[in-house]
Amino acid sequence: MKAKELTIMNEDGLRASKAAMFVQVAGKFSSQILVEKGNKKINAKSIMGVLSLGVKQGEKIFIFANGKDEEQAIEAMEELITTSF
Secondary structure: OEEEEEEOOOOOOOOHHHHHHHHHHHOOOOOEEEEEEOOEEEEOOOHHHHHHHOOOOOOEEEEEEEOOOHHHHHHHHHHHHHHHO
16 A cells, blocks of 8 residues: 655645646556545545545545555555646
8 A cells, every 4th residue: 555645736736727737647557545634534536525524735644545456546646636736
Protein backbone atom coordinates (compact mmCIF):
# COMPACT_ATOMS: atom_id res chain seq x y z
CA MET A 1 0.00 0.00 0.00
CA LYS A 2 1.23 3.46 -0.94
CA ALA A 3 0.14 6.74 0.66
CA LYS A 4 0.67 10.43 -0.01
CA GLU A 5 -0.37 13.60 1.80
CA LEU A 6 -1.53 16.38 -0.51
CA THR A 7 -2.84 19.91 -0.03
CA ILE A 8 -5.77 21.06 -2.14
CA MET A 9 -4.84 24.47 -3.52
CA ASN A 10 -7.60 25.23 -6.04
CA GLU A 11 -10.30 27.71 -5.02
CA ASP A 12 -13.15 25.21 -5.32
CA GLY A 13 -11.58 22.45 -3.25
CA LEU A 14 -12.96 19.04 -4.20
CA ARG A 15 -16.44 20.12 -5.24
CA ALA A 16 -18.53 19.75 -8.37
CA SER A 17 -16.38 19.54 -11.51
CA LYS A 18 -13.14 19.12 -9.54
CA ALA A 19 -14.60 16.16 -7.65
CA ALA A 20 -15.76 14.66 -10.95
CA MET A 21 -12.26 14.97 -12.42
CA PHE A 22 -10.80 13.43 -9.27
CA VAL A 23 -13.15 10.41 -9.47
CA GLN A 24 -12.53 10.05 -13.21
CA VAL A 25 -8.76 9.80 -12.74
CA ALA A 26 -9.13 7.37 -9.82
CA GLY A 27 -11.41 5.18 -11.94
CA LYS A 28 -8.63 4.58 -14.49
CA PHE A 29 -6.77 2.32 -12.06
CA SER A 30 -7.51 -1.19 -10.87
CA SER A 31 -6.03 -0.48 -7.43
CA GLN A 32 -8.25 0.40 -4.53
CA ILE A 33 -7.85 4.15 -3.94
CA LEU A 34 -9.00 5.78 -0.73
CA VAL A 35 -9.06 9.42 0.36
CA GLU A 36 -8.85 10.41 4.00
CA LYS A 37 -9.69 13.76 5.55
CA GLY A 38 -9.75 13.98 9.30
CA ASN A 39 -11.17 10.73 10.60
CA LYS A 40 -13.21 9.94 7.46
CA LYS A 41 -11.90 7.63 4.74
CA ILE A 42 -13.82 7.13 1.48
CA ASN A 43 -13.50 5.39 -1.89
CA ALA A 44 -11.87 7.84 -4.34
CA LYS A 45 -13.90 6.28 -7.17
CA SER A 46 -17.19 7.42 -5.59
CA ILE A 47 -18.39 10.91 -6.49
CA MET A 48 -20.74 10.96 -3.50
CA GLY A 49 -17.92 9.88 -1.21
CA VAL A 50 -15.56 12.57 -2.48
CA LEU A 51 -18.24 15.26 -2.20
CA SER A 52 -19.11 14.10 1.33
CA LEU A 53 -15.60 14.98 2.52
CA GLY A 54 -16.25 18.67 1.85
CA VAL A 55 -12.58 19.37 1.09
CA LYS A 56 -11.86 23.09 0.85
CA GLN A 57 -8.91 25.07 -0.45
CA GLY A 58 -5.84 24.72 1.74
CA GLU A 59 -6.97 21.51 3.42
CA LYS A 60 -4.82 18.40 3.49
CA ILE A 61 -5.94 14.96 2.39
CA PHE A 62 -4.25 11.59 2.33
CA ILE A 63 -4.46 9.37 -0.75
CA PHE A 64 -4.00 5.61 -0.23
CA ALA A 65 -3.64 3.12 -3.08
CA ASN A 66 -3.42 -0.64 -2.83
CA GLY A 67 -3.05 -2.92 -5.84
CA LYS A 68 -0.93 -3.79 -8.83
CA ASP A 69 -0.87 -0.22 -10.19
CA GLU A 70 -0.78 1.60 -6.84
CA GLU A 71 2.40 3.53 -7.66
CA GLN A 72 0.94 4.89 -10.90
CA ALA A 73 -2.36 5.68 -9.17
CA ILE A 74 -0.69 7.78 -6.47
CA GLU A 75 1.39 9.60 -9.09
CA ALA A 76 -1.67 10.36 -11.23
CA MET A 77 -3.70 11.64 -8.29
CA GLU A 78 -0.79 13.82 -7.16
CA GLU A 79 -0.31 15.21 -10.67
CA LEU A 80 -4.01 16.00 -10.97
CA ILE A 81 -4.06 17.87 -7.67
CA THR A 82 -0.81 19.76 -8.18
CA THR A 83 -1.13 20.70 -11.86
CA SER A 84 -4.57 20.20 -13.40
CA PHE A 85 -6.60 21.99 -10.79
